[in-house]
Amino acid sequence: MDEGSVSAGFFHALFEDAPLGKLVLDLGLHIVKGNSQIAILLKRKKTEILGLPLTALIEPDDLQTHAAWLESLRDPESLPEPASLRLRHEAGPLWCLLRPARIVSQESDAPVILLIVEDISQSRDESRQWQQERRHLQLLNELLLKGLVQDIRPAETAQEALSLIINNLSVLRGEMFILRQQKLSVLALAGYVESDLTKRQTQVEQRFQQAAVQHVLESGKGLTVPDVNCQDYWLPIPDLDDEICSVAMLPLMANKRIIGVMSLLSDEANYFTEERLPWLTAVAATVATSLNNANLIFQIRRGRERLQQLTGRIVRAQEEERRRVSRALHDETGQAMITLQLCLDGIRSELADENPLQEKLAEANRLLVETSAMLGRMAHSLCPPELASLGLNAALESLCEEYARHVPYAISYIGSSQVEDLPEDLGISFYRCLQESLTNITKHSQATQVQVTLRASEDEIILTITDNGHGFPLVQLLEEEVNSVTLGILGMKERFESHKGHVDIQSSPDGTTLIAQAPRPNTDA
Known part of the structure; x- marks a missing residue:
């Protein structure tokens, strides 16, 4: 509202009957008037807040963060932009949007400040929930991408997935168990001190016999334990689970079969609830897909390595055989060809020049020379x-x-x-x-x-x-x-x-x- 005088009736319509909470402050930021809606919003009588400084309605932490904004309200020349802060409320801090305007008091003709107060707690909760869901989707996406694009071993994939979950959720520790030949073994641990891993792994293996793990293996369905002190389904392991308050046990399913179990442990009570189970199951399914992909890639890579090793052995065997044949052509066959040529020369020397066999022996000698040259080229080609x-x-x-x-x-x-x-x-x-x-x-x-x-x-x-x-x-x-x-x-x-x-x-x-x-x-x- 622009600065200036307004009629009493118009002011009443704008102020007292407004659907939003409204406060009138003097330049000392004391409350001189409040409408019915502000009383409903704060769950306090109007008479209780009259004369109070505005700061008495604001949460202490927000007083520090909004000190400059509060001071700028006193400036008669300009007003600050609207601000979101928390007001004191019997049910806990209440997020409100405060929009200031300058008006002139009907009683004193002095300038005063009108604050329009809007409850934005629900919209902030919805925004926070949306942001949480967005983070959850980002987590699923990152988990899936790691399994699709990374060429690493399944154990490394599991370790990275657990670390990613711990960094994005209120999870203190994560454990992943893989099922091989109907037996569980520890695939990865996260959230434990690196130097204690060997000791911790031995302790974690006790988890295999717990009813919660067996239930997941047999049913293929996950379960949550909101409060470990209020059930006997999941028993804490002494010196390992002292800080744990809430637990989720989730199946790792790939191609419609269970390949392992993921255990998520939180130090926040009631963190893993029944309502979270569908989303946690989706996380586990994504992790299982990544593990399955990593295993396939690893098997393909190992197969290629074996194929390359086999190819190398075959190539070496081929080259060795070529050298052997080359030596045989050069030494044995070559020597035999030389001996044969000497025999032909000997026969030709014993025959008279006009003997008709001389022409045939000459042709045989020519073919022998050509064959010797061809064998020489073959020997050279086989082993240069x-x-x-x-x-x-x-x-x-x-x-x-x-x-x-x-x-x-x-x-x-x-x-x-x-x-x-x-x-x-x-x-x-x-x-x-x-x-x-x-x-x-x-x-x-x-x-x-x-x-x-x-x-x-x-x-x-x-x-x-x-x-x-x-x-x-x-x-x-x-x-x-x-x-x-x-x-x-x-x-x-x-x-x-x-x-x-x-x-x-x-x-x-x-x-x-x-x-x-x-x-x-x-x-x-």
Whole structure:
């Protein structure tokens, strides 16, 4: 209301009959008038509050936080914004919104302050409840996200979930028990002193025999104990549960079967009530989903690790077999070919030059030389000697030169001298990758140019192979039936995954680029 005089009738209508509580204060902030609604609001007679300072109606804590606001009410030039504070009430502090206005007293024509007092306790309770529900939803969301996006062990997932629950609820401690082969074991504990965990875990295991835990396991339904002193369903463990006042026991359900039990312990009496059970059950279900996801991810990861170990053993066995065959071709078969050639030469020398067998022996000798050369190339391909004697860079360059002599496309090679200290199995993987790629290019790409680049840094080695052929639909190819190309690509990928690296292939109608990357092994380890 604007500052100024008003008629007595109009003032009565605005003041006495108003639906909200109203107070009139002098500039000393003493109450000079109050309407019926303020008396109802405060549950006090109007005569009891007349003459009291406004501060007598305000909770002491709010007097300190709103001291500046109260002082600004005395300023005749301006009025402060409305303020929310607590008034004294027989049932406890009452949240009210105080809106000040300046008017002129009918009795003295002096300026006075009109305070409109509105009870906002219900709206604050609703807001607080909404905020609590919002925090609950955020908690559920965080619990679910942890199970979906994190690649950690189930025990670590359980530990993080319990810590998250403790930080967001009035929970002092949390315990999670997992069911394996019809037996419970402790999966995670939270809220206990780290140095006491081993001792506490032994104590917590006594919980397995409690009726509350057995009830949850048998029924698959949660239960709450609002006050541990008023029941015999949950018995406190001496020297462990001395501070506990309220308990919730919740089933961990995944895929319609119980996988464990979660125990939440609060030092606040009547915190875990029957009304909270549906929401607590939802929390437990979310935790169970996260645990199940973490277990699946862990099993997949462990399976991949085993597959990589198996792949590594297979690759090593293949390379060992290739070395054995290469030695056999070079030593035994090569020696036999030399002996055979000497025999043919001996036979030719004993025959007259005009003997018709001379021409046939010459043809046999030519075929023998070609076969010996072919066997030599096979032995070299199976186990390139340059890799062991000169290193990866020289071996790759030699391989490019060898292919260039027999293929209809040009090959250029840019190498790196910083790869001479690589482990043998990693060097072999890069060599086989280039070998397989050049074979595929020769058979399928119709390329005219191939660029091979080997780069090395302190952290990684990268081999890049680019051709200008017609490319191929990689995804479609890998989805089709297994053939030599798909086996080769999958073999390359598995090789480099065993080195914690990877193989990326990008193909288009203008050509294909293959990038094989592996981290440089730590030679200091």
